[in-house]
Amino acid sequence: MVDGTVAPKVHALVEGSRRVVDSGWFGVVVFSVIMANAAVLGVETYSGVVEDWHTELKALEHGFLAIFTAEILLRIVAHGDRPGDFFRDPWNLFDVAVVALAFLPVTRENATVLRLLRLARVLRAARFLPQIRVVITAIGKSLPGTLSFLLVGTLLLYVYAMVGWVFFADDDPEHYGSIGRAVLTLFLLITLDGLGDAVRAGLEISRWTIVYFASFVLLGSFVLVNLLIGVVINSLEEARAMEEAEKAEPPGPAPIGPTPEPLRARIAAARQALDDLEADLGTTRGACQCLAPADEDEGRRARVPGG
Known part of the structure; x- marks a missing residue:
């Protein structure tokens, strides 16, 4: 059970990350970074450019890796209240594998494998293009x-x-x-x-x-x-x-945190209606109890001759 003081902070962090991930500008920025990474990867095929701009290209590679790592962490935090949904998505697993493998010492020491991983980042652009995503899914199903x-x-x-x-x-x-x-x-x-x-x-x-x-x-x-x-x-x-x-598909389970105001108003109205109903039932029950003795006396007199 999450402590009461910690739950609102976690909820706020998850909701804030989710708003960022679901925003339109976030997808545009990530897609632009992926395209920039692809362009730099193509530029590195020219030996003269690599010799002249080796330090700058290396810095760009580290910058791309940092941005992609921050993106993945942000997506994971956005699924903090339902982490199973994140890892059930094949695209998320692919993104995590591409980024995580770049940090392994064996991978960083192998230039060929590292280039292939950097090339695999370009494929991540498919998740931001629905039609390409449908085609890739169709190829897998076929x-x-x-x-x-x-x-x-x-x-x-x-x-x-x-x-x-x-x-x-x-x-x-x-x-x-x-x-x-x-x-x-x-x-x-x-x-x-x-x-x-x-x-x-x-x-x-x-x-x-x-x-x-x-x-x-x-x-x-x-x-x-x-x-x-x-x-x-x-x-x-x-x-x-x-x-x-x-x-x-409907959205995931309701997030943990304060109840929205419209829902609070409806709950309060429902409680008031229940209270009024209980009061009406109590009044009716009392009236029935008061009338019962009188009815019994009338019935008794009717059964006794000359009563």
């Missing part, structure tokens, strides 16, 4: 369907590559001399790249090769690709529905 698509596609490629190796290995060893070359050739044909040349080369071997190429293009380029598009579109609709459901 992974199970995409894996099924890859299995079917791999099976199709293997079967057609083996058939191509059997019929074309002797006449066209450059493209069908092994299972690996045949798979690579057919994978390029899925994109319809070089289909005309492949068909002409096949017709020189046999006129029936048109059936081989036509069936493969039909299954690989049209059926499988449209299947993948359907999986992605379905996942996109689910992600958009999830985004709208999150926006429509």
Whole structure:
């Protein structure tokens, strides 16, 4: 149980942090810092700039890290009365991991890993762009369907590559001399790249090769690709529905702290109504008790003859 003197201070801190995090300018500032970090990261790819401005770029990197750390801490404090909601959000977990890993000694000593972490900060811009966030969520939800698509596609490629190796290995060893070359050739044909040349080369071997190429293009380029598009579109609709459901969710539990004035007024009115009702009931009960003896006497006289 939080001490009574501490609870209002904690409540005020949580509410103040929440107002800052939910304000429009906060998102704009963080997004601008992320874009500035991306620009500095791009500038560092020029060796001449790094040599001339090494100290300044290092100071900027420390400044970005300090700002991102303060942002994460502010978000955590804003969820102080419901910390579970903060850690249930995958975006928050990603932000915490990207910022926290930058403080590890192993990470700071590895320039490659540090650059990748700095690059990962750019991906945080997606949380401030709802449409990009929906697309990324859709990609994640489409992974199970995409894996099924890859299995079917791999099976199709293997079967057609083996058939191509059997019929074309002797006449066209450059493209069908092994299972690996045949798979690579057919994978390029899925994109319809070089289909005309492949068909002409096949017709020189046999006129029936048109059936081989036509069936493969039909299954690989049209059926499988449209299947993948359907999986992605379905996942996109689910992600958009999830985004709208999150926006429509009611706010979290009522914060700990003083009761708002309108609610106090309603509670006082309800208490007054209960008091009035109790007073009315008490008056009615007293009247009933006073009338009861008289009613009993009248009933007794009515039962006694000549009464």
